[in-house]
Amino acid sequence: MTAISSYARALAAASGTAVPTATVRHVHLAARPLILVPLAMAGEANAPLAAMVGTERERPELLVVPQPRNRDLRFAFAARLAEIFLPYVLGFAADIEELTNGPRTVDAPQLIVPNQAGVAFVRLFGRSTRFRTTTGDYAVEPSVPLLGRWLTFFAERAEVPGSSLMPAATEMLSLHWATGQSALEDANLAALMGWIDPPAGADGPAAARLAEDPRHCPPAGPTTDPGFDNEVLAPAIAAYDAVTDPSQLPDAVKRLEEALHSQLQPTWDLVWRALDRLRVLPGGASVPGRWEVDRSRYTGFHTYMIEEGLPQARRDGAVAAARRLNRMERAQASYDAERAFDDPLVMADHRVTGEAFLGSVVAVDRDRRVPNGRGKGRLVTRPLVTLRTEDPVRLALGMKVVATRRRRQECVVTALEPCDAGILVTLEAQNGMGRSAAPAPGSVPEVGESLCYSSVLADGVRSATMPEAEDTPWTHGGPPQPYEPSEQDTAEAWE
Amino acid sequence: MSAASVTSSASAAEEAERVIQAVLGDLRRGHSRGVIVDSPPGAGKSTLVVRAAAVIAGSGEPLMIVAQTNEQVDDLVERLAARLADEVPHARVGRLGRAGYAPSARIANLPNIVTASDIAGLGDPEVTISTAAKWAYVREGTWPWAIVDEAYQMRSDTLLAIASRFERALFVGDPGQLDPFSTVANDRWHGLVWNPTQSAVAVLQRANPDLPVHRLPVSWRLPHTAQSVVADAFYPFVGFRTGTGPGERALTIPGHARGPADEVLDLAAATGWGLLELPARHTVRTDAEAVSAVADVARRLVERGASARSGTDERAVTPDRVAVGAAHRDQVVAIRAALGDLADGSGPGQVVVDTANRLQGREYDVTVVLHPLSGRRDATAFHLEAGRLCVLASRHRQACVVVARAGIRDLLDTHPTSDPVHLGEPVKFPDGWAANQAVLAHLASRSVQAGGAAYAAR
Amino acid sequence: MHPGESVQDRTESRLDRIRGSAPPRRHDARTIAALTRNPGCARRGVLDAAGVDKDLLARQVGFPAAFGQSRFAIVRGNVFEARVKADGCVDLLRMFHECLGSEPGGTEPGGTAAGEPLLVTGDAEPDETLAARHERTVAALRTASGTDRPVLITHPLLRLAVGGQDVHLEPDLVLVRPGGLFHVVEIKSFPVIDGQAEGEKVAAAAIQAAVYVLALRRLLGRPDAVSHDVVLVCPRDFSNAPMATRIDVRRQLLVLDHQLARLSAVDALVAALPPDLTFDLAPGPDGRPTRPAAELAAGLSRLDARYTPDCLSMCELAFRCRHEAAGRTAALGPSVREELGGVETVAEVLELAAGTRAPTADQAEAADRLRTTARMYAAGLAAGPATEHAAGDRGPTP
């Protein structure tokens, strides 16, 4: 928790309604996202029970596994999900723009789930389907392993900070609003929406309490309410199991579908309402840039599926793990920096901690030139800009800062002096002034300008190159066994 | 020095020498690709690195040395240059710096040093030394030997990036220090032998369980008074002894005690430890009373003009021989501010104030520590981390004063460790919670209570 | 106090009164394990020591807990345990062998090298009293350490003194290796997928297993006879096939040891309570509680709670305590409270932030920071693009 978000929680608790913690939207929202609300059977290892899925609010598809312990039925469910999912996902592959470093699709699919547990469901369901084979004793529909690989792709992207390929509704909401309850309670989508968008006549706390009552509002899954399991679902499944006359099967299935529909529909509606709320916000300036990365990754994976298409490994090898960690750390750093630059309310957090400050320019040494350090008396332009601020600045000499409105110019802190009303911060501009000896017009701040400088910057250092997996050194266990699909992969789910 | 203590430190020296010989022997024989040396605080890690480097350089085989920070690199360059000048006069030390690197003053004029920002610019010196971060960009060449210093501070992914550069390596470090950290949390690597968020040594050992591990047995830095506390709390299974025996170190602080800060200093001078306990209260992190108490202790120490004796060697405890440690950066900023011109960065010879992370590997005569749990309502994994307390409680040659709000005992009682458990992940010892209990138990009998008004917020 | 009555006796009788007419709810491994979470809560400490049925109490005060268990989960658990113990546990021994490895002395944890395993069932026999069953299984445990074959004892009945009471414990399985080393085996039905399981679930299993280790150690009187490595048996991946994983519970043992030793703190807590305090639910002829909710709630308020949002996942009284904590920063979570300078209530926070309340000496620093935060928040909100969302009148005036 940060100072601002904590304070916002206090405000929300006092006022009984959620308050904003962002002034712009920091996630990309696709024009036509695919919403997936999955349910799993309690006690089992990610056994799908039902799902509501689709791109149209009014026309969700309901998929049901009448007996989740039956593995044939599970994979039949996977095949039906694939029928909806794959055409949607692959539908974005055709429309391509050519860039210097290769093609990129102009748009990409977006999968939205209700909560983090939904993301975990997708990851595990991807894991349980991507290794399946389409021949032999345990054959499944050809679409099932494809589905598994794509779900795995989405789940892996969901781990990357700033990616919008598979956001969870709860996470998106928590990024933009603070409620008057704890973060733990915010994981409940209905309660969270109760604070953000309470029903008429109720306030946040009342709506949240109501939302927590499973008799009133089914949980957003994938875990179902134990009361529902015991009182409704178990008898309905038992009835299905007891059917001996095939003509009675449709009725038994229908009973299950109705029961599960009642558990899914409210969450489905909530996800759409969450999207309504989010769409109202103007998009942050960096959002399209991050979506471009998502599009590139989507394009890349699509190509991979055509050219190679092997399932992703069960676990990361040493090299893959190190590379992924580095990628994620860099994504985290630039996501943190970008959000603050896009949004003064996020920047406010850094101002509280003193990592950023808002000040007005009181002095400028615009034409200052200093030796470039490489000898021969060459000079470079290094203007000095002094700002006065009342913020609790906590920067050190030599730190790099960038202004929100001058994002292409890096500055270095060269002096910090207390003055009668605040602190005088002197910065040396390093670049972004054009090529000639005198800075280009407008490229150096002017006296009187009010600017917000932040030291929370994307990590500019490119990460170290890792060896190829087949060259994994002895320190990390040596080269791994190359992956070969084996009997065991396909047999495991039937043991 | 008494006859008994002469024998004690002489035998300590022999004991340490035996381990060093065993390490060098392992290197010479080369039966295994790696050798690990665990070193408690101040056990002569750098000395070992320099000696081993000289042996390898003497054998004519090129050596690369990996340290973690530029400061550590320059420390090693300085010591190595001196040693090689004596033992292997023809050998050069190549100091690899980042782009635009200019050697620091202390190494710029050494005769057997070459510096450059790329490998080619060094021209095949006998020893090449740089930071791990820089080594990660060296794409070409392999060295028959590497020495990795402070290997427990290095993250495993960094080791992966540089491991192709060497055939065999000596890894030296202190297992009790802070683990490296990552800015992202992800469960996906838990349980993997090569979990990239672990320390380099952790991965190395899990992937190569048969590598020989040596332990430097003697801390030359810590005074005898720190032996049982630090060894029991932070090195529970291996322990260590101090190089000096009882009474061989002495801190003399002239002048009369005028207040609690003086009293706790006197206590620390007499026993090696002091706890200045402020009234129990929950506070913000930058607890003004605690901050001014910390500053007061440091200031009184400087004002009273302490002197430190080790054996027969006696010298003044100048401000730069005093360090103040805290858990958080905002606390550091507040303490610096409270110390005014004693620590305002205006020049050398000032009291060092820093976080545990940045005090790792450093050594002072006296340290003043703001206890990480002081004034807290809850104890998070960050504040309980054993390495953090270990760093703070093991930087001193003479004495360590801890400043804390009363009530930490109770806080520990009500916040036992309850972290998630990940299959396949080795359990890390010592447990921070237990280590905190142990240290506190020891400090309990060396505490001075400061009355409520003594450090009231100004 | 009557002459000759010890502090402990007195505490006992007070606790009996607090519980009232209901039979005490005894500790089990799960509740002992729970002692290591939020042990600072005096309310739970006293109620647990008295053996009060917190679930029923919560219901009666109008805040029923939401800890239902799905039938499906129970069925899976039973099916899995049955499968694990099928075929005389031969499969199991092979897995133990794999995960515990063989000892330097050549002793095998599993059956193959050291002969067929001996299976002893500790489950209750018809008409057997608890005491008899305890004696029988303890005898079995003692003899087991003398044999040269691995011995597996299912559901032995152990005893552990917790806060002056004897608690009965039933580990799923205890493995005694031919060398005489005991391992506690925990069977759980959550899956281990590609070597990973949910950290919270494993942590809970580990602390439960540690309770058994502790009980066994005290029972046998030889701490080193019981290994700190316990074996967790879970279904592998998405199947029902069991797999075994070794878990080192040394840390859990440290914590448990400490918490059990601290339980005596209940004496002091109880002594400070009004003598007539009781949570007797006064069941009517039909067994339904008749005690008015208001009385019970008033009683609860005599016991200091230490609510944190974590309570929601571990304590039956959580909804009640959360209700009481409304308006307190603690209810927003520990890290939020810390960021708010530890100020107790939301109202104080906002008044300090707005400058409409004079901070106490303790609050001066927090107030300073809250004012800065409030100023930055308002400025940040105002500087954003003008939308309905951002322009709401929810921001405070700086």
Ligand code: SF4
């Ligand atoms: S819910 Fe209430 S009684 Fe239970 S532990 Fe939390 S504060 Fe204590």
